[in-house]
Amino acid sequence: MQFTKEYFIQEFKKRLNEGYAVDIKQASNFELYQTLASIVRSGYNNAWHQNIKNNAREGNKQAYYFSIEFLPGRLLQSNLLNMGWYDTVISGLKDLDIDFYEVTEIEKDMALGNGGLGRLAAAFMDALASSGLPGNGNGIRYKYGLFKQKIVDGYQVELPNEWLNQGNSWEVRRDSKAVDIHINATEVSLLEKDGHLVPVYHGGKVIRAVPYDVGVVGFQNGCVNNLRLWDAEIPESEEVNYRTLDERRKIEDLTSILYPDDSTSEGRRLRLLQEYFFVSAGIQSILKHHKKAGHNLNKLADYVAIHINDTHPVLCIPELMRLLLDEEHYGWDEAWEITTQVMSYTNHTLMAEAMEKWPIHYIQELQPRIYQIICEIERRYVESLEKRGQAELIPSTRIIADNQIRMVSLAIIGSHSVNGVAKLHTELMKSQVLNDFYRLFPERFNNKTNGITERRWLQIANRELSKVLDKTIGKTWRYAADDLEMLLKYQDDEKVLKEINHAKYQNKVRLAEHVKKSNGLKISPDAIFDVQIKRLHEYKRQLLNLLRIIKLYQDLKENPNLDIQPRVFIFGAKAAPGYHEAKVIIKCINEVGNLINNDQTIQDKLKVVFIEDYSVSLAELIIPAADVSEQISTATKEASGTSNMKLMLNGALTVATLDGANIEIKDQVGDDNIFIFGLTKDEVTAHNQTQDYCAWDYYNNIPVIKRVLDALIDGSIPNIQVEGRHVFDLLTRFNDQFFVLADFEGYLAIQEQVDQAYRKPLAWAKMSLINIAKGGHFSADKTVQRYAKEIWHIKPVVEKDEAKYDSYQV
Ligand SMILES: *Cc1c(COP(=O)(O)O)cnc(C)c1O
Numbered sequence: 001m002q003f004t005k006e007y008f009i010q011e012f013k014k015r016l017n018e019g020y021a022v023d024i025k026q027a028s029n030f031e032l033y034q035t036l037a038s039i040v041r042s043g044y045n046n047a048w049h050q051n052i053k054n055n056a057r058e059g060n061k062q063a064y065y066f067s068i069e070f071l072p073g074r075l076l077q078s079n080l081l082n083m084g085w086y087d088t089v090i091s092g093l094k095d096l097d098i099d100f101y102e103v104t105e106i107e108k109d110m111a112l113g114n115g116g117l118g119r120l121a122a123a124f125m126d127a128l129a130s131s132g133l134p135g136n137g138n139g140i141r142y143k144y145g146l147f148k149q150k151i152v153d154g155y156q157v158e159l160p161n162e163w164l165n166q167g168n169s170w171e172v173r174r175d176s177k178a179v180d181i182h183i184n185a186t187e188v189s190l191l192e193k194d195g196h197l198v199p200v201y202h203g204g205k206v207i208r209a210v211p212y213d214v215g216v217v218g219f220q221n222g223c224v225n226n227l228r229l230w231d232a233e234i235p236e237s238e239e240v241n242y243r244t245l246d247e248r249r250k251i252e253d254l255t256s257i258l259y260p261d262d263s264t265s266e267g268r269r270l271r272l273l274q275e276y277f278f279v280s281a282g283i284q285s286i287l288k289h290h291k292k293a294g295h296n297l298n299k300l301a302d303y304v305a306i307h308i309n310d311t312h313p314v315l316c317i318p319e320l321m322r323l324l325l326d327e328e329h330y331g332w333d334e335a336w337e338i339t340t341q342v343m344s345y346t347n348h349t350l351m352a353e354a355m356e357k358w359p360i361h362y363i364q365e366l367q368p369r370i371y372q373i374i375c376e377i378e379r380r381y382v383e384s385l386e387k388r389g390q391a392e393l394i395p396s397t398r399i400i401a402d403n404q405i406r407m408v409s410l411a412i413i414g415s416h417s418v419n420g421v422a423k424l425h426t427e428l429m430k431s432q433v434l435n436d437f438y439r440l441f442p443e444r445f446n447n448k449t450n451g452i453t454e455r456r457w458l459q460i461a462n463r464e465l466s467k468v469l470d471k472t473i474g475k476t477w478r479y480a481a482d483d484l485e486m487l488l489k490y491q492d493d494e495k496v497l498k499e500i501n502h503a504k505y506q507n508k509v510r511l512a513e514h515v516k517k518s519n520g521l522k523i524s525p526d527a528i529f530d531v532q533i534k535r536l537h538e539y540k541r542q543l544l545n546l547l548r549i550i551k552l553y554q555d556l557k558e559n560p561n562l563d564i565q566p567r568v569f570i571f572g573a574k575a576a577p578g579y580h581e582a583k584v585i586i587k588c589i590n591e592v593g594n595l596i597n598n599d600q601t602i603q604d605k606l607k608v609v610f611i612e613d614y615s616v617s618l619a620e621l622i623i624p625a626a627d628v629s630e631q632i633s634t635a636t637k638e639a640s641g642t643s644n645m646k647l648m649l650n651g652a653l654t655v656a657t658l659d660g661a662n663i664e665i666k667d668q669v670g671d672d673n674i675f676i677f678g679l680t681k682d683e684v685t686a687h688n689q690t691q692d693y694c695a696w697d698y699y700n701n702i703p704v705i706k707r708v709l710d711a712l713i714d715g716s717i718p719n720i721q722v723e724g725r726h727v728f729d730l731l732t733r734f735n736d737q738f739f740v741l742a743d744f745e746g747y748l749a750i751q752e753q754v755d756q757a758y759r760k761p762l763a764w765a766k767m768s769l770i771n772i773a774k775g776g777h778f779s780a781d782k783t784v785q786r787y788a789k790e791i792w793h794i795k796p797v798v799e800k801d802e803a804k805y806d807s808y809q810v
Contacts, residue, residue: 071113073616111145129218132798141229154590209281301341317414451780481776532630572614649775
């Protein structure tokens with residue numbers, strides 16, 4: 001049956017009454033939300049079920065995206081949009097006198113990720129389903145999402161994020177798909193049995209992995225894929241082996257914490273256990289499914305592609321080997337052939353501190369058989385290089401060195417494809433950090449620039465702009481983001497430009513209302529909304545932004561009549577709890593904000609807003625309201641970035657260094673529609689090689705730099721006696737390893753251009769329009785289609801032109 005408003009209203013009332021014994025007037029927003037979610041679920045469950053059956057029946061090759069993080073945010077609006085039910089539901093709720101947006105606020109963000117990496121995984125899930133591609137996610141169902149950030153006296157305080165307290169409407173527990181995992185054996189011995197060598201584990205424990213499946217609804221094509229998140233439990237038969245509460249708690253802890261650090265590799269045992277846990281569960285479940293469908297394991301690569309998102313899931317490689325060798329009795333060479341055909345790997349960072357390495361004994365204690373297999377992979381790898389006469393490349397590329405397992409080496413050696421996430425990143429990977437691997441396996445290396453889901457970031461988050469687009473270029477852009485380019489024809493159309501500015505203005509009013517509530521601060525939508533939202537990290541250089549704010553403040557104090565465009569600086573950023581420098585920077589931002597926001601003489605020309613607890617949902621509120629997008633990382637440090645793409649798509653103009661995907665954004669919009677500054681990758685590389693950079697010289701020789709840095713330590717900014725000194729030292733005594741001072745003047749100059757450009761609303765709107773029009777280039781749909789074609793070799797099972805728009809039925 002077709003989904004109509006009449007049907008919806010009737011069904012909504014009925015379910016509300018059945019579920020909660022209330023009518024609409026008495027119902028809480030929570031009850032309204034649950035009721036709505038249940039209708040949505042009923043709408044796609046059949047398609048979900050059919051999709052799983054079809055893939056099995058037709059033997060479609062499927063991709064499995066293994067990621068230790070998924071950061072989808074909320075799913076209600078996204079599911080409604082993708083099902084084609086959005087407008088019907090809003091209008092139906094309106095008839096019932098229910099505010100749809102208030103109801104959506106009830107849903108807790110599914111925040112099973114830190115930032116860019118997890119968000120990319122979630123975007124790929126959406127894009128796979130929306131492209132009709134058979135692609136599944138495999139991850140961990142963390143009990144606590146990324147910590148909740150509070151700002152108290154300017155400091156970050158971390159609180160637990162108990163997102164599952166009221167249940168998760170979108171998951172289905174599947175007991176029948178649970179699998180067991182053996183860990184912590186003290187020893188394995190190989191015994192001969194029926195003509196095979198089989199491993200016998202001594203000691204250790206068995207944990208049960210129970211999957212919770214989340215349906216991933218494709219955009220109006222009837223394709224519903226599966227995101228499988230694993231929880232750990234104690235199997236009943238094993239209860240007696242867990243004798244103390246402490247031992248039991250260890251199992252609970254296994255899926256409790258999402259490690260809140262996205263840029264250093266912490267090396268905690270529990271983290272390694274998490275990695276092995278979700279990898280083993282996922283691979284076992286894939287093999288079970290494959291065999292149940294009656295396929296031969298020799299043909300695994302015809303049916304299955306496994307993707308390793310960053311190195312966290314890299315134990316996929318020895319785990320698949322283990323299962324093929326020990327359970328399926330393959331010989332090594334055959335098992336290795338199958339494994340490397342199935343596996344592919346994405347590298348997300350080239351920063352040394354983020355490269356995963358594990359002490360040998362951690363892996364040995366976790367699963368001695370896995371350790372044996374890694375040693376054998378290593379032995380054969382080293383031998384093969386010796387035979388090829390490339391022994392000189394052994395030290396830099398081998399897996400085991402200094403009593404540590406290098407996860408990047410294992411990933412590259414065990415995969416048929418290795419990709420970077422932006423052109424520059426892939427180039428650096430090939431030419432610098434992983435150059436020795438590139439010399440050995442050039443055919444494995446390729447680029448897949450990251451992407452974003454235009455549905456969430458434009459259709460859902462920016463309804464005002466979406467309406468303007470519909471009116472101007474029709475609705476096809478909603479199906480194919482490249483069609484946004486049709487907007488280019490209107491770049492000199494004053495009416496359209498004004499409408500774009502008006503949409504932006506309305507979004508700014510909405511954000512200003514939020515800021516009034518959350519920060520108690522009044523900001524004017526007429527000011528430039530200058531936005532930097534991302535994890536707090538020194539390489540992302542929130543500090544560069546902050547120094548500029550201090551500089552502007554000093555200028556205004558000297559000359560209150562200085563002619564500058566009013567600006568609101570908006571930050572959203574969480575710092576890893578153990579990352580001291582990042583937390584110090586948050587404190588400084590907040591104290592500079594306090595000083596400026598409370599200074600009457602500034603007359604609202606500057607405001608500094610730190611929005612606490614940055615999340616996907618807050619991003620959806622902030623991004624449509626942004627005029628300026630700050631993408632100012634030290635060149636070579638940001639692999640790709642994706643907030644840069646979200647912001648351009650929403651018409652913000654980018655202030656950027658030539659780093660990550662900023663370069664590709666510049667190539668799309670042209671030099672006139674982006675503000676570029678700063679050291680290039682060649683300059684940064686040269687400084688690093690010659691070690692000739694001297695931050696003190698900048699401080700001593702450039703008065704504007706000295707004046708700004710002195711403000712950090714001379715008491716002119718209250719409440720940062722300790723933190724101001726710390727930042728000062730980072731930038732001077734510790735020689736500013738992210739080249740903040742080297743880029744400072746260039747940054748000031750480019751921001752002066754931004755100030756001038758904003759004074760011409762139509763010219764600004766034209767640049768904005770060009771950014772929106774080119775934003776479709778970075779659609780995650782296109783990115784996953786390239787993965788599908790060039791890496792995974794999977795094909796759409798639902799073709800666009802036979803898309804069944806009414807396939808989500810009731
Ligand atoms: C897109 C996104 C990110 C990534 O931002 P970058 O600026 O690319 O690091 C991080 N967190 C959230 C919530 C996002 O939506």
